[in-house]
Amino acid sequence: MKFVDExxxxxxxxxxxxxxxxxxxxxxxxxxxxxxxxxxxxGSVILRADQQLSxxxxxxxxxxxxxxxxxxxxxxxxxxxxxxxxxxxxxVGTLVYDRDTNELLSDLNRHxxxxxxxxxxxxxxxxxxxxxxxxxxxxxxxxxxxxxERRLRLELKLLADVGVVGFPNTGKSTLVSRISHAKxxxxxxxxxxLVPTLGVVAAGDNDSFVIADVPGLIEGAHQxxxxxxxxxxxxxxxxxxxxxxxxxxxxxPDPDLLIKRFDSLEREMELFDSExxxxxxxxxxxxxxxxxxxxxxEAATKHLxxxxxxxxxxxxxxxxxxxxxxxxxxxxxxxxxxxxxxxx
Numbered sequence: 636m637k638f639v640d641e642x643x644x645x646x647x648x649x650x651x652x653x654x655x656x657x658x659x660x661x662x663x664x665x666x667x668x669x670x671x672x673x674x675x676x677x678g679s680v681i682l683r684a685d686q687q688l689s690x691x692x693x694x695x696x697x698x699x700x701x702x703x704x705x706x707x708x709x710x711x712x713x714x715x716x717x718x719x720x721x722x723x724x725x726x727v728g729t730l731v732y733d734r735d736t737n738e739l740l741s742d743l744n745r746h747x748x749x750x751x752x753x754x755x756x757x758x759x760x761x762x763x764x765x766x767x768x769x770x771x772x773x774x775x776x777x778x779x780x781x782x783x784e785r786r787l788r789l790e791l792k793l794l795a796d797v798g799v800v801g802f803p804n805t806g807k808s809t810l811v812s813r814i815s816h817a818k819x820x821x822x823x824x825x826x827x828x829l830v831p832t833l834g835v836v837a838a839g840d841n842d843s844f845v846i847a848d849v850p851g852l853i854e855g856a857h858q859x860x861x862x863x864x865x866x867x868x869x870x871x872x873x874x875x876x877x878x879x880x881x882x883x884x885x886x887x888p889d890p891d892l893l894i895k896r897f898d899s900l901e902r903e904m905e906l907f908d909s910e911x912x913x914x915x916x917x918x919x920x921x922x923x924x925x926x927x928x929x930x931x932x933e934a935a936t937k938h939l940x941x942x943x944x945x946x947x948x949x950x951x952x953x954x955x956x957x958x959x960x961x962x963x964x965x966x967x968x969x970x971x972x973x974x975x976x977x978x979x
């Protein structure tokens with residue numbers, strides 16, 4: 636399925652039904668009085684978060700959502716039927732903005748969270764409500780209220796406990812496929828991953844956490860350079876980050892170059908959102924089944940350890956270091972669970 640994380644839609648609620656002007660007309664009952672009923676309420680348009688959805692693709696094809704109007708009131712004290720609300724399903728993690736004012740209306744960040752995007756119009760009162768001691772035969776009834784119309788912008792930020800970031804071709808997709816059941820595209824060329832991929836990692840005693848494979852970032856990503864800049868917003872939702880670094884084929888194994896790339900990506904994330912710098916992270920040096928990558932482990936561990944980072948060497952091919960990485964990520968996710976859990 637195509638991944639779509641932005642969409643614009645128009646919603647319009649239903650008009651309320653008109654109140655009725657009617658009088659009781661039966662043999663042997665003179666001056667029966669008013670008996671016009673109220674109109675029914677118009678349907679509202681409600682956005683509801685659904686954990687079964689992972690993309691806003693449907694809303695690229697269907698952009699207009701209109702709820703039905705309420706039925707008018709009738710004679711003999713009969714009230715018009717109210718219309719059913721129109722439920723529009725969106726993925727969990729959808730931000731809803733007013734397209735005209737850019738105001739954030741709601742963050743639908745849990746399953747079945749709802750936003751009444753456009754409330755249905757109230758039904759008008761029938762003439763039964765306007766009878767008084769001085770007005771025995773009112774000919775007045777209220778029209779139903781008009782529905783509301785809004786233009787909305789939807790923006791999806793995936794919810795994941797752990798986000799895997801790194802330069803292209805560092806082995807992010809291979810790592811995610813190794814520790815979860817996710818099946819991201821894997822190939823030996825840069826920018827293989829074009830969309831974020833979510834996977835569930837088994838950890839602890841019958842426990843798990845969600846991991847996200849974010850498309851590769853490059854220098855200047857915060858300014859829109861490369862592919863990954865569109866997906867930095869998904870990293871904002873992650874509780875813990877895995878920063879993946881490794882030796883690049885065709886280069887001399889140089890620890891200084893490795894650290895330079897690490898600092899470059901850290902800077903890109905901080906420039907995009909300063910709060911990303913405060914997220915707990917684990918640094919993993921991947922592809923240590925290759926001699927060139929393994930030769931960098933000692934120097935990288937010493938340098939990054941002095942700066943307070945935990946570095947874990949891993950190989951997604953042989954499985955070396957994978958269990959240690961999963962346990963460390965699980966520990967960090969659980970320790971942050973008190974502060975908000977998934978997507979805090």
